[in-house]
Structures are given as structure tokens and as C-alpha cells.
Amino acid sequence: MKLTVVGGGSTYTPELVDGFARLRDTLPVEELVLVDPAADRLELVGGLARRIFARQGHTGRIVTTSDLDAGVDGADAVLLQLRVGGQAAREKDETWPLECGCVGQETTGAGGLAKALRTVPVVLDIAERVRRANPRAWIIDFTNPVGIVTRALLRAGHRAVGLCNVAIGFQRKFAALLDASPAEVHLAHVGLNHLTWETGVRLGGPDGEDVLPRLLAEHGEAVAADVRLPRPLLDRLGVVPSYYLRYYYAHDEVVRELRTKPSRAAEVAAMERELLEMYGDPALDEKPALLARRGGAFYSEAAVDLAAALLGGGGSPYQVVNTLNRGTLPFLPDDAVIEVQAAVGPEGPVPLPVPALDPLFQGLVANVTAYEDLALDAALRGGRDRVFRALLAHPLIGQYEYAEALTDRLVAHNREHLAWA
Template sequence: MKLTVVGGGSTYTPELIDGFARLRDALPVEELVLVDPAAERLELVGGLARRIFARQGHGGRIVTTSDLDAGVEGADAVLLQLRVGGQAAREQDETWPLECGCVGQETTGAGGLAKALRTVPVVLDIAERVRRANPRAWIIDFTNPVGIVTRALLQEGHRAVGLCNVAIGFQRKFAALLGVAPLDVHLDHVGLNHLTWETGVRLGGPEGEDVLPKLLARHGDAIADDLHLPRSLVDRLGVVPSYYLRYYYAHDEVVRELRTKPSRAAEVVAMERQLLQMYGDPALDEKPALLARRGGAYYSEAAVDLAAALLGGGGSPYQVVNAYNKGTLPFLPDDAVIEVQAAVGPHGPTPLPVPEVDPLYAGLMANVTAYEELALSAALRGGRDRVFRALLAHPLIGQYAYADTLTDQLIAHNREHLAWA
């Protein structure tokens, strides 16, 4: 089995490598290729990756290359974890929207649209080259904004599934609070990427007992603290929103906070500097503890589980993924990409039935789905008016004066990445 990671020079890659090494029985990788144009970073990450494999007794071969076509040749699955423009572009995404009083974040709002515009054309080019190399290869997308990127891939007929670590993070957290094994926890997880709610927490599988009310009664304070939302709100909702919902439920509060502290991008840049220095130490043969602060917790386990299911080697029967709606949520178009529990196998994901969704959540999902459709149109076709329409449709913006100003700023800050600008 050959797997390729595009964006393999990321400082986060050792987390993925550790998962491949630990879970090799579920996913017996014979060749793992790390592809990245940043040769110096790739050498450091690749060296540590080989030492992690060696320490854990994994017999697979790790190859590093800057040649994308060579890297994807014959791959059974390709994982996408790239960042067009690097952390410098992320720094901009997180700062210039604040000038209008709008949240600055890399996956939602104006910053999220900027990232989509930079990313979608690059990902589609990569996917087309993967298809030429092996039409049966699966593409697992972890590149944000996952919902929009996955929809772009599916619209072009690629064998693609989107993956996010929010659900597996909740699964692990709830399992610890309940004192059970993570695999015993099944989430009733519904929404769009980075716009999801846990409407049930079931023990043993989709038909198991829903213990969410007990969980909130006993551990509501801890859950609310993790979300940075008041316990009273969580109790009134009766569900657990993802931490990304704070950008919607407490937008102005978040903007005030973001204006008074360094951006997340600045924190990550400093962290990456330390991590790369560590990776260069030939004595290091395990992922350092600092990596846990980098983000993407449990991504390696989610990625292994998904790849194993898609490639027919096993994996959990039900997994939270990003896939076509196809009637699962009747208030959304069939070609919307939703994030829900699905049965996953070599045929791909099949979303499980979802009970009727409360209008409180369905309305916001429909609004953001409309934005994502407009955002994808702007990413594929370009043009100032398409960017403006997407920003005007976003519930975190919505005012024409803000949308006009943000459109000009987005184009000015991203001109080098926009072929049409």
C-alpha cells in the first residue's frame, strides 16, 4: 500500500507519522511519500519521520520529494494538508477583517473566503494529477476550508472525502468524562465543516442510549469552559456546539479579544520555529510534547481510520466525514457538502439518516451553505463581484459597506495568489 501526503513538510506531519506507526495493523503502509516544495523543511520532517518509524518497528519506507507527479504515482490514497501562502497568508486572514469589526479567522468569515480562493485552484490541479496517476486513488482532504474544498473536488468527479478533527476530539473528550473507551462513544454529529453540533452522545453505536443529557448535567461546566461559552447557553441549547460556533454566538466578544492579543498565526510561527529546531536533532525519534499545542489533535487517528475503511483494510464502520448531502438534510441542496456520521467502505461514505434538525441550527446551516456555494463560484471563476456576493451572504458579515471594504482588502492582500486579480 502506498500513501502520499501533499504538504508533507508541515510541522504537524510527525503527528500523522506517529499514527501510521502505532496503527500499522489497521493500515499496513508499505511506502509513505511526503511531498512538499519546501525542501529544507521536508528534509527535517522526513528525517524525524524515518526515526519514528524505526523506533516503533514499522518496516515501511518513507520517501521525500518535491516532485508532485512522482510522489502521487501509483498512490492508493493521497492526503491533502497544504497551506497556500503559508503562515504569512494566514496572518493576513486573521488580521485585516478586524479593521471592519469582523472576526479574523482562517476558515470562516472573510479570512476563510480568502483561504478558499487561494486554495481551491491549487487543490483541483493536484487532484487532476492524482487522477492521471491513478484514477482509483482516494483523496482525503484535511485542507481548510474543508467543506468548500471537498465540494470543489466532488464537483469535478474526484474520489474525495473531507476530514476534520472536531468530531474525534469530542469523542475522546466525552469518553474520558464518561469513563469509557472512545470507540464506545457514537456522536450524533450534524452540520457543515466548522459549523456542527453534537445533538446526541450514544453508547455502543447509532442505536445506543443517548447519554448527552446526563453528560451536560454532570460535566456542563467543563464542557462550556472548553467552548469558551457560558454554561447557561449550553444548557439552553441542550446540545454541544463546536468551538467554531463561538464566532457566531459571541462574535463581537471574539473580535474584542482578537484585537488585544497576537494572532494565532504569530503563535504558530513561533512554535514552528521551535519544532523545526527539535526535528533537526538526530536523537529525537518521537513526536515532541510541544506538537500537541500546534493543533489538529487526533487527526492521525482519524486519518488512519478513514484511509483503512476506504482502502478495504478495516476501519470503524461509522465515521464523521464531509460528503455530499444527497437528501440527508432535506433543507439543503443534494450537492451541498455536510459533516455527519457515515458508513464508510471502499465504495466511499454513505451518510446515516439524521433526525429532523432544529430550525435554530438548520437556518444557520442553510445560510452558510449558500455562502459556500457563492465562495466556490468565486474561487473557480474569479471576479470582484463574485467575491462581494460571497461576503455579503456570509452571516458574519452581511452588510454591504463591510462586504465592499472587505472585498477590496481581500483582493489587495491576496493578489499574488489570484490569477484573475
């Protein structure tokens, strides 16, 4: 089995490699290829990756290359974890929206749109080269904004599934609170990427007992602290919103916070410099503790589980993925990309039935889906007016003066990445 990671020079990669090493019985990788144009980073990450495999007794071969076509040739699955423009572009995404009084964040709002415009054309080019190399290869997208990127891939006919670590993070945290094993915890997870709610927590599978009311009653303070929303709000909603709902439910509070502290991009950039220095130490043969602060907790477990199921070697029967709606949420188009529990196998994910969604959540999902459609149109066809329309449609923006000002800033800060600008 050959797996390729595009963006293999990322400081995330040792987390992924550690998962491949530990979970080799679930996903027996014979060749792991790390592809990245940044040769200096790739050398450091690749060296640590080989040492991690060796320490854990994994006999698989690790190859590093800057040649994308060679890297994806013959791959059974390709994982995408790239960042077009690097942390410098992320820094801008998190700062210029604040100038207009809007949330500055890399995956949602105006910053998320900027990232989508930079990313979609690059990912589609990669996917075409994967298809030429192996038409049956699966593409697993971890590149944000996952919903829009996955929608672009699926619309172009690629064998693609989007992956996010929010659900597996909740699963592990809830399991700890409930004194259960993670495998016992089945989430009724519904919405769009970075716009989801846990509407049920069942023990033992999709038909098991729903213990969400007990979870909130007994551990509501801990859950509320984790998602950074007030406990009374969770009690009134009766669900657990993802952390990203804070950008919607407490927008002005978040803007005030973001204006008074360094950007997350600046924190991550400093962390990356320290991590890369660690990776260069030939004595280091495991992922360092600092990597846990980088983000992406449990990413490796989720990626192994998904790849194993898609490639027919095992994996959990039900997994939270980003995939086509196909009537699952009847108020959305069939070609919308939703994030829900699905049965996953070699032919891809099949969403499990979802109970009727509360109108309180349904309206926001429909609104953001419309924005994502406009965002994808702007990413594929370009043009200032398409960018403006997407920004005006986003519920975190929604005013024409903001949309105009944000359009100007988005284009100015991303001109080198926009072929039409």
C-alpha cells in the first residue's frame, strides 16, 4: 500500500507518521511519500519520520520528494494538508478582517474566503495529476476550508472525502468524561465543516442509548469551557456546538478578544520554528510534546481510520466525514457538502440518516451553504464581483459596506495568488 502526503513538510506530519506507525495493523503502509516544495523543511520532517518508524519497528519505506507527479504515481490514497501562502498568508487572513470589525479567522468569514480562493485552484490541479497517475486513488482532504475544498473536488468528479478532527476530538473528550472507550461513543454530528453540532451522544453505536442529556447535566461546565461558550447557552440549546460556533454566537466578543492579543498565526509561526529546530535533532525519534499545542489533535487516528476504510483494510464502520449531501439534509441541494456520520467503505462514504434539524440550526446551515456555493464560484471563475457576493452572503459579514471594504482588502493582500486580480 502506497500513501502520499501532499504538504508533507508540514510540522503536522510527525503526528500523522506517529499514527501510521502505531496503527500499522489497521493501515499497513508499505510506502509513505512526503511531497513538499520546501526542500529544507521536507528534509527535517522526513528525517524525523524515518526515526519514528524505526523506533516503533515499522518496516515501511519513507520517501521524500518535491516532485508531485513522482510522489503521487501509483498511490492508493493521497492526503492533502497544504497551506498556499504559508503562515504569512494566514497572518493576513487573521488581521485585515479585524480592520472592518469582522472576525479574522483562517477558515471562516472573510479570511476563510481568502484561503479558499488561494487553495481551490491549487488543489484541483493536484487532483487532476492524481487522477492521471491512478484514477482509483482516494483523495483525503484535510486542507481548510475543508467543506469548500471537498465540494470543489467532488464537483470535478474526483474520488474525494473531506476530513476534520473536530468530531474525533469530541469523541475522545466525551469518552473520558463518560468513563467509556472512544469506540463506544457514537456522535450524532451534523452540519457543515466548522459549523456543526453534537445533537446526540450514543453509547454502543447509532442505535445505542443517547447520553447527551446526562453528559450536559453532569459535565456541562467542562463541555462549555472546552467550546468557550456559556453553560446556560448549552443547556438552552440542548446540544454541543463546535468551538467554531463561537464565531457566530459571540461574534463581537471574539472580535474584541482578537484585537487585544497576538494572532494565532503568529503563535503558530513561532511554534513551527521551534518544532523544526527539534526535528533537526538526530536523537529525536518521537513526536515532541510541543506538537500537541500546534493543533490537529487526533488527526492521525482519524486519517488512519478513514484511509483504512476507503482502501478496504478495516477502519471503523461509521466515521464523521465531509461528503455529498444527497438528500441527507432535505433543505440543502444534493451537491452540497455536509459533515455527518457516514458508513465508509471502498466505494466511499454513505451518510447515515439524520433526524430533522432544529430550525435554529437549519437556518444557519442553509445560509452558510449558500455562501460556500458563492465562494466556490469565486474560486473557480474569479472576479471582484463574485468575491463581493460571497462576502455579502456570509452571515458573519452581511452588510454591503463591510463586504465592499473586505473585498478591497482581500484582493490587495492576495493578488499574487489570484490569477484574475
